[in-house]
Amino acid sequence: xxxxxxxxxxxxxxxxxxxxxxxxxxxxxxxxxxxxxxxxxxxxxxxxxxxxxxxxxxxxxxxxxxxxxxxxxxxxxxxxxxxxxxxxxxxxxxxxxxxxxxxxxxxxxxxxxxxx
Amino acid sequence: xxxxxxxxxxxxxxxxxxxxxxxxxxxxxxxxxxxxxxxxxxxxxxxxxxxxxxxxxxxxxxxxxxxxxxxxxxxxxxxxxxxxxxxxxxxxxxxxxxxxxxxxxxxxxxxxxxxxxxxxxxxxxxxxxxxxxxxxxxxxxxxxxxxxxxxxxxxxxxxxxxxxxxxxxxxxxxxxxxxxxxxxxxxxxxxxxxxxxxxxxxxxxxxxxxxxxxxxxxxxxxxxxxxxxxxxxxxxxxxxxxxxxxxxxxxxxxxxxxxxxxxxxxxxxxxxxxxxxxxxxxxxxxxxxxxxxxxxxxxxxxxxxxxxxxxxxxxxxxxxxxxxxxxxxxxxxxxxxxxxxxxxxxxxxxxxxxxxxxxxxxxxxxxxxxxxxxxxxxxxxxxxxxxxxxxxxxxxxxxxxxxxxxxxxxxxxxxxxxxxxxxxxxxxxxxxxxxxxxxxxxxxxxxxxxxxxxxxxxxxxxxxxxxxxxxxxxxxxxxxxxxxxxxxxxxxxxxxxxxxxxxxxxxxxxxxxxxxxxxxxxxxxxxxxxxxxxxxxxxxxxxxxxxxxxxxxxxxxxxxxxxxxxxxxxxxxxxxxxxxx
Numbered sequence: 190x191x192x193x194x195x196x197x198x199x200x201x202x203x204x205x206x207x208x209x210x211x212x213x214x215x216x217x218x219x220x221x222x223x224x225x226x227x228x229x230x231x232x233x234x235x236x237x238x239x240x241x242x243x244x245x246x247x248x249x250x251x252x253x254x255x256x257x258x259x260x261x262x263x264x265x266x267x268x269x270x271x272x273x274x275x276x277x278x279x280x281x282x283x284x285x286x287x288x289x290x291x292x293x294x295x296x297x298x299x300x301x302x303x304x305x
Numbered sequence: 306x307x308x309x310x311x312x313x314x315x316x317x318x319x320x321x322x323x324x325x326x327x328x329x330x331x332x333x334x335x336x337x338x339x340x341x342x343x344x345x346x347x348x349x350x351x352x353x354x355x356x357x358x359x360x361x362x363x364x365x366x367x368x369x370x371x372x373x374x375x376x377x378x379x380x381x382x383x384x385x386x387x388x389x390x391x392x393x394x395x396x397x398x399x400x401x402x403x404x405x406x407x408x409x410x411x412x413x414x415x416x417x418x419x420x421x422x423x424x425x426x427x428x429x430x431x432x433x434x435x436x437x438x439x440x441x442x443x444x445x446x447x448x449x450x451x452x453x454x455x456x457x458x459x460x461x462x463x464x465x466x467x468x469x470x471x472x473x474x475x476x477x478x479x480x481x482x483x484x485x486x487x488x489x490x491x492x493x494x495x496x497x498x499x500x501x502x503x504x505x506x507x508x509x510x511x512x513x514x515x516x517x518x519x520x521x522x523x524x525x526x527x528x529x530x531x532x533x534x535x536x537x538x539x540x541x542x543x544x545x546x547x548x549x550x551x552x553x554x555x556x557x558x559x560x561x562x563x564x565x566x567x568x569x570x571x572x573x574x575x576x577x578x579x580x581x582x583x584x585x586x587x588x589x590x591x592x593x594x595x596x597x598x599x600x601x602x603x604x605x606x607x608x609x610x611x612x613x614x615x616x617x618x619x620x621x622x623x624x625x626x627x628x629x630x631x632x633x634x635x636x637x638x639x640x641x642x643x644x645x646x647x648x649x650x651x652x653x654x655x656x657x658x659x660x661x662x663x664x665x666x667x668x669x670x671x672x673x674x675x676x677x678x679x680x681x682x683x684x685x686x687x688x689x690x691x692x693x694x695x696x697x698x699x700x701x702x703x704x705x706x707x708x709x710x711x712x713x714x715x716x717x718x719x720x721x722x723x724x725x726x727x728x729x730x731x732x733x734x735x736x737x738x739x740x741x742x743x744x745x746x747x748x749x750x751x752x753x754x755x756x757x758x759x760x761x762x763x764x765x766x767x768x769x770x771x772x773x774x775x776x777x778x779x780x781x782x783x784x785x786x787x788x789x790x791x792x793x794x795x796x797x798x799x800x801x802x803x804x805x806x807x808x809x810x811x812x813x814x815x816x817x818x819x820x821x822x823x824x825x826x827x828x829x830x831x832x833x834x835x836x837x838x839x840x841x842x843x844x845x846x847x848x849x850x851x852x853x854x855x856x857x858x859x860x861x862x863x864x865x866x867x868x869x870x871x872x873x874x875x876x877x878x879x880x881x882x883x884x885x886x
Contacts, residue, residue, distance in 0.1 A: 204677065205648075205652040205653055209656060212659070270645060270648070289648035290650075290652065291648060293656060296652075
């Protein structure tokens with residue numbers, strides 16, 4: 190069973206992502222901030238990170254660079270309400286990008302493609 | 306202004322540097338001119354004195370020549386009778402009206418005959434001038450004599466050799482009236498000429514009393530100097546008056562001619578030059594500095610204008626940049642803040658459909674999903690309301706629909722609309738109802754914002770306190786929480802659009818940063834205000850809405866009131882919201 194770490198500051202979106210991914214049969218871990226996500230990495234050993242780009246204190250891009258430095262070369266799917274998401278995704282070498290608001294089928298497909 | 310003032314000061318220093326040497330030069334020329342004028346005055350006085358000595362000299366020389374001629378005609382005097390001799394002497398006196406008598410004396414000094422009958426037999430042997438004549442064999446002039454009328458005269462004597470070879474003398478008395486007139490006539494102005502004889506007695510002087518008294522002035526410095534052969538001027542103070550005195554010696558005689566003039570009169574030209582010179586120097590300096598002052602003022606103004614223009618330009622640029630930055634920031638924040646609740650509503654809706662279709666929707670999930678949709682929807686509607694309010698405020702299109710409303714009813718409505726989940730609320734209200742002439746919807750919007758903030762920025766379970774009261778003619782509604790408080794540094798910018806307190810961002814609390822901005826603008830549109838207070842970070846906050854009291858209108862008359870747009874820095878742009886008319 191593939192594991193997914195969801196790093197998202199908005200509680201509703203976090204819950205939505207959790208339920209959607211659980212329905213797809215993934216094991217889902219959740220973090221409210223980037224720092225919390227980094228702290229969870231060694232414990233949950235995810236196969237993919239679903240990452241919100243716009244978060245206070247530590248944004249998604251910073252989280253991704255930090256994660257790389259800690260030798261967790263993981264596929265990342267970025268999530269954002271900004272249209273710049275696709276540029277940022279390319280910069281970060283993200284495996285997928287989801288623009289809010291999203292269709293849940295597209296959401297699931299993007300994650301599935303990314304996890305391979 | 307420090308910079309600006311120094312422009313005028315700088316110009317003054319420059320003018321001072323330029324004019325100071327010129328002023329010194331001008332002053333130097335003035336001094337030179339004054340000196341020259343004084344020299345001229347001294348030379349003039351000296352020239353008059355010298356002319357006086359020449360006149361005196363020739364006066365005496367002329368009369369001595371006459372006496373010499375008469376003496377040559379008197380060699381036979383001893384042969385003649387006294388009347389015959391008197392007759393001849395009388396003819397001698399006719400040579401000039403100035404002769405006041407003549408006589409012939411023998412070596413013993415006794416007069417043989419005189420033009421006056423009484424003269425014969427008078428012994429003059431004790432007279433010093435006669436002794437001098439016999440000793441030197443040269444013509445002499447006596448010291449001055451003054452008649453009873455006060456007219457000065459002198460005696461002149463010239464040697465005479467009789468046919469028998471003995472020595473004698475011809476003596477003549479000369480009145481100095483014409484000499485006096487000649488000396489005085491040569492003068493102008495107030496100069497006083499004096500003729501002082503060898504004994505130091507004043508013989509000629511405008512002051513006749515001096516002459517009558519034969520005033521002895523031999524001890525005066527100008528007389529001493531002239532007797533020593535000097536020709537020149539000295540300045541002395543006499544009887545409280547400063548005098549310029551020129552003096553010159555009359556050749557051989559030991560007489561002195563003096564010309565005295567009051568310094569102020571003598572130096573009138575010099576003083577005039579000094580006065581004019583000083584006046585022009587002062588005038589020039591004053592003109593330069595007045596010019597400098599006005600020029601400096603104009604420079605100052607143009608500099609200020611330039612400075613202000615630069616400042617205005619910099620300010621405008623800053624504003625434009627801030628606006629651009631704010632707009633970018635707004636777009637990214639608004640995208641995030643608006644898209645999150647939309648994503649939640651759409652996502653949960655779809656998720657419910659899917660789980661329903663599978664028959665896998667539990668009651669608990671359903672409740673959670675509906676709660677999430679409702680919460681997101683409410684949040685979204687408040688955001689949209691705030692955004693539209695901003696748009697209307699910026700465009701000056703916000704209209705207040707004022708009515709006399711019960712403030713407590715408005716508070717109750719706001720409490721009902723605000724998301725206060727998990728926070729006990731305490732409302733302290735006065736016993737009597739409070740009416741205010743306000744737009745109930747807008748005041749509700751303000752209070753919902755304040756209540757939502759109070760709940761959002763304070764820990765779950767902490768109490769929120771609402772206090773309502775009347776102060777003066779104003780209604781005060783304050784909302785106090787026990788939350789994260791306000792950093793002092795953020796108090797000032799808290800009410801700017803899209804501004805959020807640093808600790809609010811750090812605490813991961815969502816928000817557009819529009820609520821307080823909109824709320825304050827709405828309060829101000831009512832003629833009221835919105836105030837923030839906090840004891841510091843972590844110590845809670847109090848926001849107080851101040852509204853003017855009801856103005857006692859009879860009916861609940863509808864009143865449309867335009868809100869003027871406020872030109873406020875930091876306003877990012879106008880959100881366009883055009884409702885079809």
